Amino acid sequence: MNLPYSSTAANRRAPHAPRVFAYAAPRHFFPLAAALTPWFAALAIVAGLAGLYIGLLLVPADAQQHDAFRIIFVHVPAAWMSMLIYLAMAAWAGVGLVYNTRLSAMMASALAPTGALFTFLALWTGALWGKPTWGAWWVWDARLTSELILLFLYFGFMALHASIDEPRRADRAAAILALAGVANVPVIYFSVIWWNTLHQGASVSLNSAPSMAAPVLAGMLLMTLAFWAYSVAAVLRRVRCIMLEREGSADWLNAKTGGG
Amino acid sequence: MLSILALTARRELLLALRRPAEILMPPLFFLVAATLYPLAIGPDQELLRAIAPGVLWVSALLAALLGLQRLFAADFADGTLEQALLAPHPLLLTVWAKAGAHWLLAGLPLVAVAPLLAIQYDMAPQALGVLLASLLLGTPVLSLLGALGAALALNARGGSVLLALMLAPLYIPLLILGSSAVQAEAQGLGSSAHLLLLAGLLCGTAALAPWATVAALRVALE
Numbered sequence: 001m002n003l004p005y006s007s008t009a010a011n012r013r014a015p016h017a018p019r020v021f022a023y024a025a026p027r028h029f030f031p032l033a034a035a036l037t038p039w040f041a042a043l044a045i046v047a048g049l050a051g052l053y054i055g056l057l058l059v060p061a062d063a064q065q066h067d068a069f070r071i072i073f074v075h076v077p078a079a080w081m082s083m084l085i086y087l088a089m090a091a092w093a094g095v096g097l098v099y100n101t102r103l104s105a106m107m108a109s110a111l112a113p114t115g116a117l118f119t120f121l122a123l124w125t126g127a128l129w130g131k132p133t134w135g136a137w138w139v140w141d142a143r144l145t146s147e148l149i150l151l152f153l154y155f156g157f158m159a160l161h162a163s164i165d166e167p168r169r170a171d172r173a174a175a176i177l178a179l180a181g182v183a184n185v186p187v188i189y190f191s192v193i194w195w196n197t198l199h200q201g202a203s204v205s206l207n208s209a210p211s212m213a214a215p216v217l218a219g220m221l222l223m224t225l226a227f228w229a230y231s232v233a234a235v236l237r238r239v240r241c242i243m244l245e246r247e248g249s250a251d252w253l254n255a256k257t258g259g260g
Numbered sequence: 261m262l263s264i265l266a267l268t269a270r271r272e273l274l275l276a277l278r279r280p281a282e283i284l285m286p287p288l289f290f291l292v293a294a295t296l297y298p299l300a301i302g303p304d305q306e307l308l309r310a311i312a313p314g315v316l317w318v319s320a321l322l323a324a325l326l327g328l329q330r331l332f333a334a335d336f337a338d339g340t341l342e343q344a345l346l347a348p349h350p351l352l353l354t355v356w357a358k359a360g361a362h363w364l365l366a367g368l369p370l371v372a373v374a375p376l377l378a379i380q381y382d383m384a385p386q387a388l389g390v391l392l393a394s395l396l397l398g399t400p401v402l403s404l405l406g407a408l409g410a411a412l413a414l415n416a417r418g419g420s421v422l423l424a425l426m427l428a429p430l431y432i433p434l435l436i437l438g439s440s441a442v443q444a445e446a447q448g449l450g451s452s453a454h455l456l457l458l459a460g461l462l463c464g465t466a467a468l469a470p471w472a473t474v475a476a477l478r479v480a481l482e
Contacts, residue, residue: 152429163416172479173412187433
């Protein structure tokens with residue numbers, strides 16, 4: 001839970017930290033996040049509109065799947081983001097656990113809902129795509145199953161964090177769970193891979209030419225950029241809310257918000 | 261070191277023996293839960309043979325969740341856990357003793373009950389052998405990961421529901437490997453690969469989970 005911090009926490013500062021580490025302090029990060037949010041929001045809207053224009057209007061219908069394939073422009077970016085955000089969340093949680101930096105833990109908490117949202121979106125769009133092409137909303141295939149487990153991992157993280165009242169303890173306990181989940185992700189992936197798999201392999205990888213037309217790829221990458229920018233904007237906005245909830249009594253915040 | 265481990269484990273087992281009714285809980289639950297499926301699905305033997313590995317593994321997993329919530333709770337409440345943290349020996353020993361005792365009380369009895377259930381599901385002898393082997397390799401993983409979950413939930417509200425929500429995704433690989441080992445044997449494909457992977461999972465969990473559990477206990481006790 002995000003209750004106000006008790007002021008007993010010691011405020012240790014490294015003697016010769018580089019300038020960039022100043023932003024690890026909430027009081028410096030708060031205005032930075034506020035300044036960056038609109039830019040990322042604008043980028044999300046512009047890239048999203050461009051990606052949707054390419055995906056829905058420019059690209060012709062697929063020879064086999066007709067218009068049904070167009071969901072790729074939401075489905076694949078959402079699936080990418082769902083995994084990337086989990087890794088980011090676990091990384092922030094790990095940094096918070098090791099270095100005891102409050103901001104890292106707040107970032108992990110702020111990332112979780114957005115990650116769960118994209119995981120759900122990937123599953124939902126996958127179901128919408130699966131019905132016309134495979135004839136089923138859901139199949140117990142390796143990819144689908146791992147994505148569902150990823151959603152459960154997000155739920156577990158958020159549930160544990162929400163059910164511990166003290167924010168510091170909630171942060172640290174949830175961080176351990178997030179890291180246990182990361183250790184589990186490859187295990188999950190390989191344990192389900194033995195099932196008969198229906199989901200197509202990756203069409204885009206870094207070490208081979210993409211097996212799709214250039215405009216399709218461009219649309220997909222633009223949508224990925226849009227989702228990524230949206231995530232950054234949403235998470236920065238959320239992390240500021242968490243700061244207000246937890247550090248509501250801090251002087252620097254009261255000077256900013258005029259509260260007391 | 262070993263004497264501390266033995267002492268802690270002995271204390272756990274003694275405390276459990278003082279409440280014999282609770283010792284019977286996990287195997288009884290296993291028995292009852294696994295009995296419900298044929299009643300709901302019907303007595304078709306072909307079908308029962310097909311679903312037996314999965315059903316028995318899920319029931320065992322749920323049975324192992326039963327006593328977890330109390331694994332550290334009493335010692336946490338009366339300060340014993342804090343003393344263990346202050347004691348000169350590492351907290352890791354306490355975690356190992358607790359997880360080991362949980363396995364002896366809630367894991368091993370499941371293996372003992374399994375043959376009885378295998379008869380109900382008309383399982384072939386070889387399949388039963390693999391089921392027992394997979395449970396022997398898998399139930400310690402349930403206890404080790406369960407200890408991690410129990411430690412994380414110490415300061416939390418939400419109790420057993422939270423535990424199930426946290427542990428379910430972590431248990432999934434074990435569930436897949438355990439039940440597919442039995443299925444592979446029943447289909448005549450051989451189960452050695454699955455059992456070796458289960459053994460690997462056990463080694464990995466034994467190496468990492470207690471260490472994470474210690475970290476979780478330190479968070480709860482700080």
